[in-house]
Amino acid sequence: MSFPIPADVTSFIDGAFVAPGAGTRLPVVNPADEQQISLLHEADAGEVDRAVAAARNAFAHGPWPRMAPAARKAVFARIIELVERNLDELAWLETANTGQTLHYARRYQLPRILGSFGFYAEWLGQATELATQDGDATLRYVLREPLGVVALISPSNAPTALASTKIAAALAFGNTCVVKTSEFTPLALARLMSLLAEAGVPPGVVNLVNGRGHVTGDALVRHPDVRAISFTGGTSTARHIAATAGEALKRVDLELGGKSANIVMPSADLDVAVDAALLGIYTNNGQQCFAGSRVVLHRDIADAFIDRFVARAERIRVGHPLEASSENGPLAFRGSYERVASYVDIARSEGCKVLAGGNRAPGFDRGYYFRPTAVLAPSNAARVCQEEIFGPFASLLVVDSLDEAVAVANHSRYGLVSYLWTGELGEAMDATRRIQAGNVLVNTPMLSLDPRLPFGGYKESGVGREGALPSRYFYTEEKTVTIALTPPALPKLGC
Numbered sequence: 001m002s003f004p005i006p007a008d009v010t011s012f013i014d015g016a017f018v019a020p021g022a023g024t025r026l027p028v029v030n031p032a033d034e035q036q037i038s039l040l041h042e043a044d045a046g047e048v049d050r051a052v053a054a055a056r057n058a059f060a061h062g063p064w065p066r067m068a069p070a071a072r073k074a075v076f077a078r079i080i081e082l083v084e085r086n087l088d089e090l091a092w093l094e095t096a097n098t099g100q101t102l103h104y105a106r107r108y109q110l111p112r113i114l115g116s117f118g119f120y121a122e123w124l125g126q127a128t129e130l131a132t133q134d135g136d137a138t139l140r141y142v143l144r145e146p147l148g149v150v151a152l153i154s155p156s157n158a159p160t161a162l163a164s165t166k167i168a169a170a171l172a173f174g175n176t177c178v179v180k181t182s183e184f185t186p187l188a189l190a191r192l193m194s195l196l197a198e199a200g201v202p203p204g205v206v207n208l209v210n211g212r213g214h215v216t217g218d219a220l221v222r223h224p225d226v227r228a229i230s231f232t233g234g235t236s237t238a239r240h241i242a243a244t245a246g247e248a249l250k251r252v253d254l255e256l257g258g259k260s261a262n263i264v265m266p267s268a269d270l271d272v273a274v275d276a277a278l279l280g281i282y283t284n285n286g287q288q289c290f291a292g293s294r295v296v297l298h299r300d301i302a303d304a305f306i307d308r309f310v311a312r313a314e315r316i317r318v319g320h321p322l323e324a325s326s327e328n329g330p331l332a333f334r335g336s337y338e339r340v341a342s343y344v345d346i347a348r349s350e351g352c353k354v355l356a357g358g359n360r361a362p363g364f365d366r367g368y369y370f371r372p373t374a375v376l377a378p379s380n381a382a383r384v385c386q387e388e389i390f391g392p393f394a395s396l397l398v399v400d401s402l403d404e405a406v407a408v409a410n411h412s413r414y415g416l417v418s419y420l421w422t423g424e425l426g427e428a429m430d431a432t433r434r435i436q437a438g439n440v441l442v443n444t445p446m447l448s449l450d451p452r453l454p455f456g457g458y459k460e461s462g463v464g465r466e467g468a469l470p471s472r473y474f475y476t477e478e479k480t481v482t483i484a485l486t487p488p489a490l491p492k493l494g495c
């Protein structure tokens with residue numbers, strides 16, 4: 001199975017891909033063999049301005065913000081139908097420039113587009129607002145209005161799935177948008193643009209700009225007609241975005257990095273805990289915000305756990321991402337590979353013991369293949385326990401009690417997720433209350449996200465939440481209207 005890759009990736013503005021502009025040209029590289037597979041035409045500030053103008057025009061004059069929910073729902077239904085029909089192609093394109101295995105992209109990542117549009121399609125048919133009456137005096141109600149043009153920025157590890165969640169939410173509430181993903185991974189999202197247009201999303205409602213963060217991303221965030229920014233990516237990038245947006249008092253939703261603790265207590269089912277810990281850190285090569293990258297083991301089970309974990313990590317099949325037998329492919333881009341590799345030396349210099357991996361996967365002269373790696377850290381203060389590595393790199397720690405495990409989990413500038421494995425209800429109840437993280441999972445890895453519930457992080461893992469209710473507030477203005485039911489009795493000034 002293979003699909004055509006466009007020779008050029010350009011911006012999608014007002015319902016069509018534009019001709020290449022004067023901006024910088026960047027190679028789009030297949031991380032499996034380091035070959036250039038396409039050419040990205042970076043949108044400069046002028047092109048970003050055109051995209052925002054198209055979105056603003058569609059918001060001011062187009063049908064989308066004024067459409068009845070049933071009509072928007074019908075468009076979402078057509079999007080779902082078309083995406084379902086083209087899922088193989090979208091997954092293949094995602095694999096071609098992210099390196100995630102095709103079966104993972106096809107089975108888990110890209111179907112999230114269907115989940116997001118499906119969820120908001122249902123929501124569109126059911127959402128209501130409340131009204132309140134103050135006796136015979138007044139009727140008060142909330143008019144919920146779309147914000148206008150919103151910027152939606154997604155990262156390299158799940159460029160299309162995460163952008164589509166934002167697009168579905170922004171559109172459900174009547175906004176128009178300009179989307180940007182990582183310059184390393186633009187292919188499948190660009191293809192999604194044409195499917196959205198084919199499904200009947202009016203021109204200008206969803207626009208796409210491509211390019212590097214400090215060029216295209218910065219111009220988008222700064223644009224005065226962009227009312228809000230929904231960003232998923234790294235914590236240091238978010239600081240720039242928040243500072244720029246803050247000056248103009250723009251709304252931001254920031255979904256950021258993590259260094260999540262995966263705590264295993266003696267009462268846990270060790271077989272399942274080992275399976276889940278491996279999935280938790282090595283799925284998609286550890287390029288997941290919610291990766292369980294710190295494995296915190298109670299001393300009583302530490303040796304048994306480590307033996308099994310390390311033996312299995314060593315056997316994970318790293319291979320070409322199109323091969324059905326590959327459990328992991330290459331990392332998404334060169335910088336990511338180099339960053340992960342650099343942490344092996346950092347770990348050694350800090351007294352960590354390398355238990356598994358630690359180097360390039362054998363059998364590949366080219367491509368960003370890194371072996372699943374595990375190190376035993378002497379303390380949670382080690383950099384490999386404090387910094388997000390964003391790769392197949394597990395940092396293992398041994399503790400003596402649940403109290404110590406919770407303290408280790410919380411001793412982090414991040415707070416996205418914590419996992420706990422225990423057979424004791426009391427331990428679960430106690431730890432879930434004390435752990436500082438936006439998501440705590442007991443006896444299960446993160447298998448799916450439920451859009452009915454908030455997802456986001458404490459501390460430097462984020463500001464705001466995604467999910468139905470938080471999105472409802474993020475993507476809308478609320479206007480409280482008060483109407484007199486009977487003439488009010490007013491004091492008569494000046495009589």
Ligand code: NAD
Pocket residue numbers: 153154155156157158162180181182183211212213214216217218221232233234235237238240241255256257258288289290388390416457461462
């Ligand atoms: P990144 O921060 O380098 O880039 C993310 C996006 O921001 C890209 O589209 C990039 O081009 C853009 N960008 C960069 N600088 C910008 C600027 N100054 N202005 C506007 N846009 C800018 O992140 P990445 O390497 O692509 O992704 C990995 C990071 O994303 C990790 O930290 C990971 O934990 C995080 N992430 C978080 C979640 C979550 O839901 N919390 C989900 C997935 C990934």
